[in-house]
Amino acid sequence: MTKGKNKRRGICYLxxxxxxxxxxxxxxxxxxxQADNSIxxxxxxxxxxxxxxxxHESRFRDFVVAASNNGVPEAEDAFENMxxxxxxxxxxxxxxxxxxxxxxxxxxxxxxxxxxxGGGIYLGPVIGIxxxxxxxxxxxLIKIARGLHFYHCLQIIPDNYxxxxxxxxxxxxxxxxxxQRSNVAGQMGDFFAYxxxxxxxxxxxxxWYLYFYRSVLAxxxxxxxxxxx
Ligand SMILES: [Zn+2]
Numbered sequence: 001m002t003k004g005k006n007k008r009r010g011i012c013y014l015x016x017x018x019x020x021x022x023x024x025x026x027x028x029x030x031x032x033x034q035a036d037n038s039i040x041x042x043x044x045x046x047x048x049x050x051x052x053x054x055x056h057e058s059r060f061r062d063f064v065v066a067a068s069n070n071g072v073p074e075a076e077d078a079f080e081n082m083x084x085x086x087x088x089x090x091x092x093x094x095x096x097x098x099x100x101x102x103x104x105x106x107x108x109x110x111x112x113x114x115x116x117x118g119g120g121i122y123l124g125p126v127i128g129i130x131x132x133x134x135x136x137x138x139x140x141l142i143k144i145a146r147g148l149h150f151y152h153c154l155q156i157i158p159d160n161y162x163x164x165x166x167x168x169x170x171x172x173x174x175x176x177x178x179x180q181r182s183n184v185a186g187q188m189g190d191f192f193a194y195x196x197x198x199x200x201x202x203x204x205x206x207x208w209y210l211y212f213y214r215s216v217l218a219x220x221x222x223x224x225x226x227x228x229x
Contacts, residue, residue, distance in 0.1 A: 005022040008044070012049050014156075015049050016158065017046070024044070026041040026144060030057055030058055031191055031212070032078060032188075034077040039188045053136070053143055056137070056139060067215070067216050068212060068216050074191035075213040141166075141210060142220055144210055145208040145210065145222070148186075148208055149222065155203045160225055163221070163223075164220070165219070166218065167217065168218060168219055178207055179209055190213070194210050194211060195211075202224060206222050208220045
């Protein structure tokens with residue numbers, strides 16, 4: 001997998017242990033494969049820690065692309081990649097069938113009641129999509145947020161910390177205050193933006209909002225475990 005990705009000794013931002021590390025892209029490069037490599041953060045990680053979620057990162061990309069609106073160029077690149085992924089099993093392509101990844105994604109489409117973000121204006125039923133059972137999207141979100149926390153706060157989140165992650169598909173009002181109070185923000189092209197903050201006096205605690213393809217919002221919270229409080 002590694003093609004001279006700046007191999008060196010260092011401390012892994014994911015597990016906190018020292019060893020041979022390479023550059024891990026934050027967020028995962030598969031979200032925007034055509035985007036300029038220089039806009040990603042490159043953080044030191046063991047190759048094993050870096051690659052542990054790669055299957056889920058690719059499924060995550062497929063899910064977020066499918067759940068997002070059209071019109072974001074990077075989403076289209078990612079969409080192409082998703083389709084390539086769907087076509088990977090050539091014999092199925094020739095016979096006109098798509099592979100299991102395709103069905104895994106589209107089995108999860110559902111109609112849900114649509115409301116405008118923040119406004120509560122009823123939009124009628126909209127097509128929603130929920131992550132499939134075999135997509136560990138929470139771990140993918142947590143990995144991205146750990147990267148942001150490391151990049152901005154120079155802190156590694158210990159494994160025994162509570163880490164809560166989810167998409168925000170409704171109830172936007174509840175999050176507005178946190179988003180406004182976040183003092184760290186960043187943007188990478190049209191495919192990824194974030195806001196977040198660490199908690200005062202608790203450098204390893206924080207809240208991060210991740211925004212994919214200008215349409216899918218997620219949140220990750222790092223909390224000190226009860227027994228350490
Ligand atoms: Zn590691």
